[in-house]
Amino acid sequence: xxxxxxxxxxxxxxxxxxxxxxxxxxxxxxxxxxxxxxxxxxxxxxxxxxxxxxxxxxxxxxxxxxxxxxxxxxxxxxxxxxxxxxxxxxxxxxxxxxxxxxxxxxxxxxxxxxxxxxxxxxxxxxxxxxxxxxxxxxxxxxxxxxxxxxxxxxxxxxxxxxxxxxxxxxxxxxxxxxxxxxxxxxxxxxxxxxxxxxxxxxxxxx
Amino acid sequence: xxxxxxxxxxxxxxxxxxxxxxxxxxxxxxxxxxxxxxxxxxxxxxxxxxxxxxxxxxxxxxxxxxxxxxxxxxxxxxxxxxxxxxxxxxxxxxxxxxxxxxxxxxxxxxxxxxxxxxxxxxxxxxxxxxxxxxxxxxxxxxxxxxxxxxxxxxxxxxxxxxxxxxxxxxxxxxxxxxxxxxxxxxxxxxxxxxxxxxxxxxxxxx
DNA sequence: TAGATTGTTAATCGATTAACAATC
DNA sequence: TAGATTGTTAATCGATTAACAATC
Numbered sequence: 001x002x003x004x005x006x007x008x009x010x011x012x013x014x015x016x017x018x019x020x021x022x023x024x025x026x027x028x029x030x031x032x033x034x035x036x037x038x039x040x041x042x043x044x045x046x047x048x049x050x051x052x053x054x055x056x057x058x059x060x061x062x063x064x065x066x067x068x069x070x071x072x073x074x075x076x077x078x079x080x081x082x083x084x085x086x087x088x089x090x091x092x093x094x095x096x097x098x099x100x101x102x103x104x105x106x107x108x109x110x111x112x113x114x115x116x117x118x119x120x121x122x123x124x125x126x127x128x129x130x131x132x133x134x135x136x137x138x139x140x141x142x143x144x145x146x147x148x149x150x151x152x153x154x155x156x157x158x159x160x161x162x163x164x165x166x167x168x169x170x171x172x173x174x175x176x177x178x179x180x181x182x183x184x185x186x187x188x189x190x191x192x193x194x195x196x197x198x199x200x201x202x203x204x205x206x
Numbered sequence: 207x208x209x210x211x212x213x214x215x216x217x218x219x220x221x222x223x224x225x226x227x228x229x230x231x232x233x234x235x236x237x238x239x240x241x242x243x244x245x246x247x248x249x250x251x252x253x254x255x256x257x258x259x260x261x262x263x264x265x266x267x268x269x270x271x272x273x274x275x276x277x278x279x280x281x282x283x284x285x286x287x288x289x290x291x292x293x294x295x296x297x298x299x300x301x302x303x304x305x306x307x308x309x310x311x312x313x314x315x316x317x318x319x320x321x322x323x324x325x326x327x328x329x330x331x332x333x334x335x336x337x338x339x340x341x342x343x344x345x346x347x348x349x350x351x352x353x354x355x356x357x358x359x360x361x362x363x364x365x366x367x368x369x370x371x372x373x374x375x376x377x378x379x380x381x382x383x384x385x386x387x388x389x390x391x392x393x394x395x396x397x398x399x400x401x402x403x404x405x406x407x408x409x410x411x412x
Numbered sequence: 413t414a415g416a417t418t419g420t421t422a423a424t425c426g427a428t429t430a431a432c433a434a435t436c
Numbered sequence: 437t438a439g440a441t442t443g444t445t446a447a448t449c450g451a452t453t454a455a456c457a458a459t460c
Binding site for chain 4: 033050057
C-alpha cells in the first residue's frame with residue numbers, strides 16, 4: 001500500500017467498487033475487468049484502474065482482477081476486514097430501522113447499542129436491543145470503546161448529542177439529522193438527508 | 207438565471223446552502239454573509255459566492271445576503287418552490303419511516319403513495335397511508351403523474367422495480383437499495399447506503 | 413467617510429481522460 | 437502468437453482559491 005496521502009475523493013469511490021465486487025462474488029463470478037466494473041458502477045475504466053493502482057498492483061494484464069482478491073484488498077484498505085461496533089443514538093423509526101437492518105454484517109459493522117432520552121422508550125425492546133438511557137451514553141460508549149455512531153435524533157438536539165459523543169471518544173458520525181454538525185477536524189462526519197438528495201434531482205426535472 | 211449549463215457539482219451544493227438558510231430563518235436571522243454561511247456548511251466563502259453568482263446577483267456589497275430572499279432564489283433554482291408528489295416503493299421499516307417522516311413538507315416534497323408486493327402488507331395502514339399492491343404501481347404512478355420515487359425494496363428486486371418505475375414515467379429515483387442501478391441517462395438517481403458512508407470513514411480510523 | 417462584503421478575474425491546484433508500453 | 441487488459445504517463449479538463457475593484 002502506498003504511504004502517500006490518497007485524496008478523499010478516491011477513498012470515497014472504494015466502497016462503491018467493493019459493493020459491486022461483493023455482488024459479483026455472490027453471483028459466482030471469479031474475475032472482472034476495469035471495463036466490466038465501469039459498466040456496473042458508472043465510473044470510467046481508466047479512473048477505476050488509477051484509483052486501485054494507488055494501493056498496489058492488484059490486477060493482471062490480459063485477464064483483469066480476481067474478484068475475491070481485489071475485494072479483500074479493498075476491505076483491508078478501508079479497514080473493514082474486521083468488525084466495527086456501532087451505536088445508534090435516537091430510537092425513532094429510523095433508529096429502529098437501522099438497528100434491525102441485516103445488511104451491515106457482511107460489510108464490517110455490527111450495531112451493539114441503541115440510545116434515546118425518551119422515558120417511554122427507555123427499557124423497551126427493539127429487535128434484539130433494549131433502548132438505553134442517553135444519560136448513560138457517554139460512559140457506555142467509552143466503556144465499550146465504540147468509535148462509530150449513527151445519529152438519528154431531531155435536528156434541534158443533534159449538535160449537543162454530537163458534542164457528547166466526541167467527549168465519549170467517538171471518531172466517526174453518520175448524521176441523519178438535517179443539520180450541518182460542527183466538529184473538530186479529527187472527527188469524521190457523513191451526512192444523509194433524503195431531502196437534500198431529492199433537491200439535487202429536482203433541478204433537472206421538467 | 208444564467209442559461210449556461212451549470213456543473214452538477216454546484217447544483218449539489220445548493221440544497222446544503224438552502225438548508226442552512228432555512229435554519230437561520232427559523233432562528234429569526236434576517237441577513238447573512240458568505241463567510242457566515244461558510245462557517246455553517248464547511249465550504250469556503252469564495253466558493254459559496256461563486257456558486258450563487260452563477261444564477262444572478264443576489265447579494266449586496268457591505269451587507270451580504272437577505273436570508274429570505276436568497277432562500278427563495280435557491281428554491282426557485284432547485285424547483286422546490288412548489289410541492290412534488292413522491293411515492294415510496296417498499297413498505298419495510300425504512301419505507302415506513304420515510305412515509306411518516308415530517309421533514310419533507312417544508313422542503314418541497316409530499317409522500318402520497320406507498321407500495322409493496324407482500325400480501326401481508328398490502329391493505330395495511332402505515333401512518334395515513336394504505337399499502338398498495340405493486341401490481342398496480344405502474345398505472346397508479348403514471349395516473350398520478352408522479353416523477354419522484356424513493357426506492358426501499360431489497361437489493362435483489364431493485365433493478366426490476368426501477369425498470370417498471372421508468373416505464374411509469376418516473377424521472378428521479380432516490381435509491382436505498384445497496385446496489386448500483388442501471389438507468390438511461392434521462393433518469394436521475396441518487397444513492398443512499400449507510401454502509402457505503404460508514405466505509406468512507408473507517409479508512410481514517412486508528 | 414470607513415468598514416464590510418459582494419461578484420469576478422486570473423492563477424493555482426487537482427482530477428479525469430486518452431493513449432500506450434508492458435505483459436499475462 | 438494473438439488478444440486482452442493492466443498500470444502509468446502526459447495532456448486535458450474542470451474546480452477551487454486568492455485577490456481586489458466595485459459599491460453598499
